[in-house]
Amino acid sequence: RKEVEQDPGPFNVPEGATVAFNCTYSNSASQSFFWYRQDCRKEPKLLMSVYSSGNEDGRFTAQLNRASQYISLLIRDSKLSDSATYLCVVPNSGYSTLTFGKGTMLLVSP
Amino acid sequence: EAGVTQSPTHLIKTRGQQATLRCSPISGHTSVYWYQQALGLGLQFLLWYDEGEERNRGNFPPRFSGRQFPNYSSELNVNALELEDSALYLCASGAPLPQDYNEQFFGPGTRLTVL
Numbered sequence: 144r145k146e147v148e149q150d151p152g153p154f155n156v157p158e159g160a161t162v163a164f165n166c167t168y169s170n171s172a173s174q175s176f177f178w179y180r181q182d183c184r185k186e187p188k189l190l191m192s193v194y195s196s197g198n199e200d201g202r203f204t205a206q207l208n209r210a211s212q213y214i215s216l217l218i219r220d221s222k223l224s225d226s227a228t229y230l231c232v233v234p235n236s237g238y239s240t241l242t243f244g245k246g247t248m249l250l251v252s253p
Numbered sequence: 254e255a256g257v258t259q260s261p262t263h264l265i266k267t268r269g270q271q272a273t274l275r276c277s278p279i280s281g282h283t284s285v286y287w288y289q290q291a292l293g294l295g296l297q298f299l300l301w302y303d304e305g306e307e308r309n310r311g312n313f314p315p316r317f318s319g320r321q322f323p324n325y326s327s328e329l330n331v332n333a334l335e336l337e338d339s340a341l342y343l344c345a346s347g348a349p350l351p352q353d354y355n356e357q358f359f360g361p362g363t364r365l366t367v368l
Contacts, residue, residue: 177356186343186359187296230296240286240309241357245295 145169147233152248160221164247166214166231177232178205178216181246187230191216221251255280257346257360265366266334274329274363278346284308285327286347286357287319291340299342302327334367341365 149166156162168176175194179187191198193214197206204217218225231244258277266272278285287299298311302321316332325346331338341364345357 184341186361188359189356192356240298240301240311242298243288243296 146242147231147244149229149231149244150247152228152246153250154247155250155252156221157252158221158223160251161217161219162221162249163218164216164229164231164249166216166244168212168214168231168233168242170233170235170242171209171212173233173235175234176205176207176214177234177241178203178214179230179232179243181228181230183227187243190229218249221249223251223253225249226251257344257358259342259344259360259363261363262361263364263366265368267368268334268336270334272331272334272338272365274331274342274344274365275326276329276344276346276360277326278344279358281348282346282358283325283349284347285321285325286345287327287329288343288345289313289340290343290362291337296343300329331365336367339365339367 146169150164154162177192178190180190181187191205193205193207202219206215228246228248230246233242260275264272284303286301288296289299290296299313300319301309305321319329321327341362343362344360347357
């Protein structure tokens with residue numbers, strides 16, 4: 144299994160749709176996880192942190208399944224402004240460095 | 254509060270030259286991380302500096318090097334530039350160690366083009 148693997152994109156959805164991204168990781172010792180958002184030709188920005196089984200912030204819900212080494216990000220009621228690449232991020236042991244997935248591109252259309 | 258800053262925004266070099274990229278972390282942060290994001294690839298970890306010391310290094314050749322200054326700003330040097338070094342170079346800063354969760358805050362990046 145690759146260190147961090149994400150759904151290939153792009154995901155094309157209409158406004159108002161619900162969309163889910165999946166991510167699997169290989170380091171079973173990882174305790175916390177992150178979802179970053181990266182707009183085209185911009186820097187990544189932290190979207191959500193996941194420390195336990197899940198986290199919810201408005202329209203965004205992140206879930207963690209440690210047994211399956213699987214993280215998901217659910218976006219409800221998609222907005223045009225949600226169009227971006229979503230990066231799944233897993234800290235290495237000791238939190239010394241982060242491993243980034245290649246990202247999943249989301250395109251929300253009117 | 255000022256975020257992470259990087260300079261220059263764009264840099265154009267020719268093969269064989271050297272490039273120097275600079276980064277200033279968020280005030281109070283002691284860690285600086287460097288990443289390379291080439292077209293079509295994910296972020297690849299390059300280097301991690303904390304308190305002036307190199308703490309970890311990614312799978313890159315020795316011609317990628319750097320340093321961290323007493324004010325925690327950092328420089329990334331790339332020697333003997335190759336065409337495939339063309340990429341967006343991102344710097345991120347992190348809070349002083351030890352820390353429970355390694356959140357990193359990114360700068361806007363330097364886009365290096367090697368001709």
